[in-house]
Amino acid sequence: xxxxxxxxxxxxxxxxxxxxxxxxxxxxxxxxxxxxxxxxxxxxxxxxxxxxxxxxxxxxxxxxxxxxxxxxxxxxxxxxxxxxxxxxxxxxxxxxxxxxxxxxxxxxxxxxxxxxxxxxxxxxxxxxxxxxxxxxxxxxxxxxxxxxxxxxxxxxxxxxxxxxxxxxxxxxxxxxxxxxxxxxxxxxxxxxxxxxxxxxxxxxxxxxxxxxxxxxxxxxxxxxxxxxxxxxxxxxxxxxxxxxxxxxxxxxxxxxxxxxxxxxxxxxxxxxxxxxxxxxxxxxxxxxxxxxxxxxxxxxxxxxxxxxxxxxxxxxxxxxxxxxxxxxxxxxxxxxxxxxxxxxxxxxxxxxxxxxxxxxxxxxxxxxxxxxxxxxxxxxxxxxxxxxxxxxxxxxxxxxxxxxxxxxxxxxxxxxxxxxxxxxxxxxxxxxxxxxxxxxxxxxxxxxxxxxxxxxxxxxxxxxxxxxxxxxxxxxxxxxxxxxxxxxxxxxxxxxxxxxxxxxxxxxxxxxxxxxxxxxxxxxxxxxxxxxxxxxxxxxxxxxxxxxxxxxxxxxxxxxxxxxxxxxxxxxxxxx
Amino acid sequence: xxxxxxxxxxxxxxxxxxxxxxxxxxxxxxxxxxxxxxxxxxxxxxxxxxxxxxxxxxxxxxxxxxxxxxxxxxxxxxxxxxxxxxxxxxxxxxxxxxxxxxxxxxxxxxxxxxxxxxxxxxxxxxxxxxxxxxxxxxxxxxxxxxxxxxxxxxxxxxxxxxxxxxxxxxxxxxxxxxxxxxxxxxxxxxxxxxxxxxxxxxxxxxxxxxxxxxxxxxxxxxxxxxxxxxxxxxxxxxxxxxxxxxxxxxxxxxxxxxxxxxxxxxxxxxxxxxxxxxxxxxxxxxxxxxxxxxxxxxxxxxxxxxxxxxxxxxxxxxxxxxxxxxxxxxxxxxxxxxxxxxxxxxxxxxxxxxxxxxxxx
Numbered sequence: 001x002x003x004x005x006x007x008x009x010x011x012x013x014x015x016x017x018x019x020x021x022x023x024x025x026x027x028x029x030x031x032x033x034x035x036x037x038x039x040x041x042x043x044x045x046x047x048x049x050x051x052x053x054x055x056x057x058x059x060x061x062x063x064x065x066x067x068x069x070x071x072x073x074x075x076x077x078x079x080x081x082x083x084x085x086x087x088x089x090x091x092x093x094x095x096x097x098x099x100x101x102x103x104x105x106x107x108x109x110x111x112x113x114x115x116x117x118x119x120x121x122x123x124x125x126x127x128x129x130x131x132x133x134x135x136x137x138x139x140x141x142x143x144x145x146x147x148x149x150x151x152x153x154x155x156x157x158x159x160x161x162x163x164x165x166x167x168x169x170x171x172x173x174x175x176x177x178x179x180x181x182x183x184x185x186x187x188x189x190x191x192x193x194x195x196x197x198x199x200x201x202x203x204x205x206x207x208x209x210x211x212x213x214x215x216x217x218x219x220x221x222x223x224x225x226x227x228x229x230x231x232x233x234x235x236x237x238x239x240x241x242x243x244x245x246x247x248x249x250x251x252x253x254x255x256x257x258x259x260x261x262x263x264x265x266x267x268x269x270x271x272x273x274x275x276x277x278x279x280x281x282x283x284x285x286x287x288x289x290x291x292x293x294x295x296x297x298x299x300x301x302x303x304x305x306x307x308x309x310x311x312x313x314x315x316x317x318x319x320x321x322x323x324x325x326x327x328x329x330x331x332x333x334x335x336x337x338x339x340x341x342x343x344x345x346x347x348x349x350x351x352x353x354x355x356x357x358x359x360x361x362x363x364x365x366x367x368x369x370x371x372x373x374x375x376x377x378x379x380x381x382x383x384x385x386x387x388x389x390x391x392x393x394x395x396x397x398x399x400x401x402x403x404x405x406x407x408x409x410x411x412x413x414x415x416x417x418x419x420x421x422x423x424x425x426x427x428x429x430x431x432x433x434x435x436x437x438x439x440x441x442x443x444x445x446x447x448x449x450x451x452x453x454x455x456x457x458x459x460x461x462x463x464x465x466x467x468x469x470x471x472x473x474x475x476x477x478x479x480x481x482x483x484x485x486x487x488x489x490x491x492x493x494x495x496x497x498x499x500x501x502x503x504x505x506x507x508x509x510x511x512x513x514x515x516x517x518x519x520x521x522x523x524x525x526x527x528x529x530x531x532x533x534x535x536x537x538x539x540x541x542x543x544x545x546x547x548x549x550x551x552x553x554x555x556x557x558x559x560x561x562x563x564x565x566x567x568x569x570x571x572x573x574x575x576x
Numbered sequence: 577x578x579x580x581x582x583x584x585x586x587x588x589x590x591x592x593x594x595x596x597x598x599x600x601x602x603x604x605x606x607x608x609x610x611x612x613x614x615x616x617x618x619x620x621x622x623x624x625x626x627x628x629x630x631x632x633x634x635x636x637x638x639x640x641x642x643x644x645x646x647x648x649x650x651x652x653x654x655x656x657x658x659x660x661x662x663x664x665x666x667x668x669x670x671x672x673x674x675x676x677x678x679x680x681x682x683x684x685x686x687x688x689x690x691x692x693x694x695x696x697x698x699x700x701x702x703x704x705x706x707x708x709x710x711x712x713x714x715x716x717x718x719x720x721x722x723x724x725x726x727x728x729x730x731x732x733x734x735x736x737x738x739x740x741x742x743x744x745x746x747x748x749x750x751x752x753x754x755x756x757x758x759x760x761x762x763x764x765x766x767x768x769x770x771x772x773x774x775x776x777x778x779x780x781x782x783x784x785x786x787x788x789x790x791x792x793x794x795x796x797x798x799x800x801x802x803x804x805x806x807x808x809x810x811x812x813x814x815x816x817x818x819x820x821x822x823x824x825x826x827x828x829x830x831x832x833x834x835x836x837x838x839x840x841x842x843x844x845x846x847x848x849x850x851x852x853x854x855x856x857x858x859x860x861x862x863x864x865x866x867x868x869x870x871x872x873x874x875x876x877x878x879x880x881x882x883x884x885x886x887x888x889x890x891x892x893x894x895x896x897x898x899x900x901x902x903x904x905x906x907x908x909x910x911x912x913x914x915x916x917x918x919x920x921x922x923x924x925x926x927x928x929x930x931x932x933x934x935x936x937x
Contacts, residue, residue, distance in 0.1 A: 148697070149690050151678070325679050334681035344682030349587050361585035362738060362832065362888045 097136060098128045098172075098511065101518045107253045107508040108520055109174055120177050120568065123288035128172065133516075139281050140513070143171060146277045152270070152331055167270060168561030170512050171282060174523065174543040175289070181567045184247065184255060184527065185537045187439030190429060192243050192529050195260060197432040199239040199413050203229050213431050214424050221497055222421060223467045224263070224377065224414025228384070232401060234410050235308045241372075241408040242301065243529040244268070247541075248442070249508035256442045256505075258524065260422065262413040264374050267542045267562075268297060268528045269332035272339075274564045275540070290569040292539035297528065298339030301372075304532030305342075308406045309369045316369035319345040319359060323375050323391045333374055342372070352395030355402040370406045371396070377411050419466040419500045420446055443503055447496030454501040455489060461501040463488045476552060478504050507552055510563070512545055522546045524554050525565065539567040586738045590683045592889035593676040594739055597692070598746025600676070604669035605723035606754045610634055610784050611656050612716040615649065617780040628652045634761055635664055653712070658703045666719055667703055670696045685733040688726065695722035738832060745828040745884070749846075752821030753877050755785055755808055759818075760870045766801035778804050785816040805861055809853060822877065823850045832888065842883035849876045 102114045110121045117125040131139070147153070147166040176184075201208050202219060209216045219225055244265025246258040275294055279286065302318070309316035322333035324346050337344035349359045350368065358365035373380060379389040384397035399405045415421060423444040429437040445454050445461070454461060458477055465473035475488040492499050509520035527541035543563040544554035554560040614631050618624035628647045632655065635641075639662035645651045658667040674696040681689050699719060702708040708715040727747065734740050762781045768774045778799045782788040791799070791807050794814070811817040826846035833841050853873060860869045 149694055150686070151681070151689060151693050320682075325675070330678075331681075337682035338686070343587060344680075345587065346589065349589055359585075360588045362588055362591045363585050366585045 095133065096129045096131050097133055097513060097516070097518045098125055101511050101520075103509060103511075103520045106506050106520065106522075107249055107251050109249075109508055109510040109523065110172075111511065120175050124173070124175065124285060127285050127288060136513070137516075140171060142281050143169060143277055146280060147273070150273065150277075152273045168547055169274060169277075170514075170521075170545055170547075170561050170563045171278070172511050172513060172518070173278065173285070173564040173566050174510055174525075175566045175568065178568050178571055181539065183438065185539075187255075187257075187437070188245060188527060188529050188537050189535045190433060190435065190438050191245070191257065191260070191425065192240065192531060192535055194429040194432045195243075195262065195416050195425070196238065196240050196531060198416060198428045199262075199410075200237060201432075202415060203232055203412060208428065208431055211431075213427055214421070218420060218424070219415065222415045222418040223498075224412065224417060226377065226412035226415075229412045232411075235310060235403075235406050238308055238531050239410040239413050241304050241308065241410075241531050243531070244526050244542075245529065247439075247525045247527065248505055251506040251508075253508065255439060257425070257439050258442055259419075260416060260425065261526075262409060262416050263376065264409060265526070265528070266329040266332055266374070267526055267544075268538070269335040270562055271528070271538075271540060271542045271565070272297060272335070274542075274562060278564045289566060291566040292569045294538055294540045297530075297538050298336060300530050300532075300536055300538075301336065302340040302342070304530050305340075305370045305372055305406075305408060307532040308408060310403055310406055312404075313367075313369050317359075317367060318342040318370040318372065319350075319368050321345055321347070321350075321371050321373040321375060321392070323347075323379070327374075329374065336372075343368075345371075347389075347391045347393050350393035350396070352393055352399050355395065355399045355404050357393065357396060357399050357405045368405060370408065372408050377414065380407070380411070414467075417467070419444070419464055420448070420497065423500065442505065445501040447492055447499035447501070450501070451492065451496050454492060454499075457501075458485050458489060460504060462504050463492065463499060463501050465491075466498045466500060474553070476504060479552075505552070510543070510545065512547070512563075514547055514549075519549070521549075522552050522554065523563070539569075540565045586683070586742075588889050590680045591738065591742045592885075593680045594683070594742040595746040595884070595889070597673045597676045597680075598743040599750040600669040600673040600746075601692075601723045601726055602747045602750040603664055603754070604666050604673070605720050606751070607635075607656055607664060607666050607669065608716040608719040609786065610758075611653060612713060612720075613780050613783040615653070615712065617776060618649070620776060624649075630761065631656070634758065635662060639663060639665075650709075653709070657708055667699055670699050670719075683739055685729070687733045688729050691722070691726050691729050695719075695726070698722070741828050741831055742888075745825055745832075748821045748825040748828065749877070749881065749884075751816060752818050752825060753874065755816055755818045755821065756870055756873050756877070758784060759805065759808055760867060760874070763801075763805055763866055763870075766804060773799060773801050775799055781808070787814055787816055790814050802862060805866065806858075809861065810856070812854075818873065819850065819853045822846060822853060825880075826850050829884065841887050842880055845876070845880040845883045849873060849880055852876060 101111065103111045109118075110125070111117050128136075144166055147169065153166050198208065202225070206216075206219075208214050209219060220227075240262045242265065244261045244267060246261065247255055248258050249255050272294060305318050306316060309318070318340070320333055320337040320340075320342055322330060322337075322344055324330065327333070334344055343349075343359065345359055345368075351358050351360060351365065357368045357371070359368050375391050378385045380392040381394060381397040382389050382392065383394045396405070396407070397411065400407045400411065416425075423441070423446055426437045426441050429435070447454065454463070459480070461477045463475040463477065468474075475484055477485065480488070507522040507524065510523045511518050512521035512523075513519075514521060523543050523545045525541045525543050528538040530536045530538070543565045544560050545563055546552060546554045547561045610631070614627070614634075618627045621627060625648055628649060631652050632641045632647065635656065639655075639659075641647070641652075641655060642659070642661070645655070655662055655665070657665060659665050660668070662668060670692075674692050677684060677689055677692040699708075699715075699722075702715050702718075727743075730740055730743055758781070762777065762784075766774055766778050766781065778801055779788055782791050782799075782804060785808055787808065791804065791814075794807065794811065795803060807814065807817065809818045812819060812823075814820055826843055826849075829841070829843040829846050833843050856869060859865065
């Protein structure tokens with residue numbers, strides 16, 4: 001499949017077609033508008049759409065019935081022709097798919113109402129509207145080729161050879177205004193600082209428990225709490241060197257923190273690769289904006305890792321510890337190791353002797369000072385945690401305890417990733433900073449405290465287990481079948497401590513290219529925060545998008561894609 | 577970037593993978609050229625089909641030709657290009673090379689990775705679509721050029737440090753062994769029954785090493801079987817002669833060995849193979865004695881392979897440290913080594929790797 005694409009996009013015929021293209025005859029705006037209105041109409045009176053009904057609403061947009069008989073909606077024929085290599089200039093001149101964009105009744109990042117882009121999206125929409133359908137499809141295939149050749153892929157092991165897929169990428173960027181970003185940045189700084197103070201407290205004096213802010217049982221029963229690390233002091237008091245929080249917006253456009261992700265969050269390399277490839281394929285789109293660069297991230301991360309190196313070395317040797325090529329984030333590990341110029345090591349490369357960590361090189365053993373680990377606590381060291389793990393190195397944890405090596409992120413920080421502890425983060429922020437949190441939490445009901453309420457409203461809530469990630473263990477009440485709800489009820493009653501519930505969020509939507517049209521799809525945002533000599537928030541983040549109509553699950557493991565995220569460096573007149 | 581972070585140390589696992597990338601790309605290129613030249617040659621023979629048996633024989637020992645397959649152009653080509661049971665098939669070589677490259681992506685340049693990846697994907701695509709059969713020559717040409725491009729990119733985009741050395745070591749050693757192997761199979765058939773040189777076979781043997789033009793240029797006289805053998809074995813300037821390849825591998829290996837340890841590790845073994853070939857008396861290279869000589873050379877080259885792996889890679893064995901007989905004074909401030917590790921670090925088998933002390937930097 002990829003090979004075909006490759007051949008097509010580079011065939012002389014394709015480029016000929018582009019060169020000889022006539023001026024596209026566009027659909028007059030009024031006509032496009034009428035078509036939009038027709039597609040929009042059936043949902044106009046529905047007011048606030050619950051996500052359960054949205055699916056139907058979006059289906060309407062993507063089915064022929066909803067499109068009416070207007071020629072621009074005559075998609076199936078167009079798709080077929082575009083898919084073949086036959087040059088048909090009339091069809092590749094079909095107007096830009098963004099002309100027909102119609103948001104549904106959520107907060108839409110790009111449009112305030114059908115046909116009306118928000119102020120900071122106007123230039124983007126204009127630029128996209130200049131691209132015909134054919135050009136748009138051509139550039140999309142170039143994007144995919146670039147990702148494929150760079151190996152920005154994950155592997156599906158179905159047969160021996162393995163099938164490689166690129167992570168779905170949507171070329172329509174998400175834009176965040178400077179003002180909005182300043183709020184997010186300040187909120188994240190405050191939150192990360194407080195969480196670091198919390199980890200430090202939990203593994204030392206436990207003042208927050210003593211003062212009754214958070215119940216002791218909650219901490220002691222957290223799955224990733226590591227009592228064996230009590231009293232463990234880390235270099236410069238930093239535990240969470242890299243954080244990737246998940247942010248969402250609700251139907252009013254307010255921003256909430258959904259998760260904090262203190263344990264080796266992944267995805268930053270996709271963000272960096274997305275930006276690179278966008279610049280190659282859509283250079284023109286950048287010219288209208290002052291987009292803040294993201295390329296400094298690897299150097300900033302390197303500075304953090306050097307900052308926390310143990311005192312014995314001025315020029316620390318730093319390794320990124322990867323589980324190896326079969327890990328789904330392996331691309332990211334190679335990308336970051338290379339961008340920082342540090343060694344990419346596997347467990348088999350490391351050996352610990354007398355609490356000092358070495359790596360095996362062609363010239364003998366070489367001491368390692370800092371390990372940026374991308375494997376979970378459980379697999380780090382068979383002597384300390386899971387004895388069957390081959391991914392780590394025996395004795396690594398002891399070396400860290402002795403201060404001979406720094407492990408980033410530190411061990412035991414997962415205690416704050418427990419979703420029941422998450423519910424206390426606003427109180428944690430208040431306790432350590434004395435300030436009110438700038439970024440709010442999503443309202444959260446604890447299985448232990450609010451069980452009756454949760455059971456009563458099961459079909460309206462999202463039920464989560466406290467220690468799963470990647471969208472696993474998640475039940476979305478309004479979308480769930482009766483059997484799924486019953487199952488969730490049983491699990492809740494059996495184990496209330498390890499379940500929480502949250503209201504079903506009407507996540508914001510963003511114009512997204514899917515099914516050969518630009519359609520609204522739900523998005524979230526994962527910014528990346530580095531904690532070194534200061535707390536730095538990468539200006540941007542990974543916007544994840546649920547590519548299936550109506551779906552709220554953005555995880556890449558479950559059909560999500562990503563977008564480039566542009567944080568603007570200058571102010572924009574108008575609304576956000 | 578501070579100097580010490582780019583210091584010479586290379587992970588053993590990475591060195592191992594780079595070496596095998598070099599070998600497998602060379603093998604893919606070699607197999608592609610064999611098939612290309614062979615397919616052209618048989619067109620000039622009255623009974624071409626019998627020749628395909630020889631092509632099967634040219635493939636490495638580890639592959640078994642399926643018993644129920646006919647031995648003809650179509651099936652042997654399939655065996656050589658993509659039969660899954662043939663570890664030296666072109667697709668298999670490129671798959672392994674790419675898997676190795678993927679495992680060390682952190683240590684090779686992005687350009688180099690993209691080249692391995694693109695070559696693999698193009699070949700796989702051609703195999704899946706059948707294009708390799710319809711445009712066989714163009715396909716084989718693209719494999720050869722892809723391998724050349726790889727080495728050019730490695731040379732132009734990567735640090736000229738140990739990493740590149742291991743790639744070249746793999747390449748030259750593989751190439752030298754391939755040439756010896758090719759001679760072993762082909763050398764006996766270079767003369768016709770009437771004593772005249774078999775010009776067609778001589779030419780195709782030279783072409784299989786892309787040495788036809790080089791030979792003509794070097795000797796500027798009619799082709800003679802004895803000279804073909806001499807040229808492919810002992811020519812000092814032809815980059816696919818056994819002498820040139822093994823000699824170059826010995827030089828690369830010498831660059832890897834720490835000062836003071838020179839002449840006692842794989843560089844020594846390789847240099848001795850080089851000397852064996854260089855100073856072979858002419859009578860050893862003729863008639864019945866040739867095969868015996870080639871057999872010896874192959875065995876010695878194989879020993880060199882083992883010495884390399886033992887000295888630099890050692891993935892499954894315990895770690896060890898290369899000897900540095902003239903330890904500088906600063907070595908004393910190193911960590912005192914625990915008895916447990918001392919035991920682990922010692923490898924008694926090779927004289928060059930006896931010492932055991934972590935090379936702390």
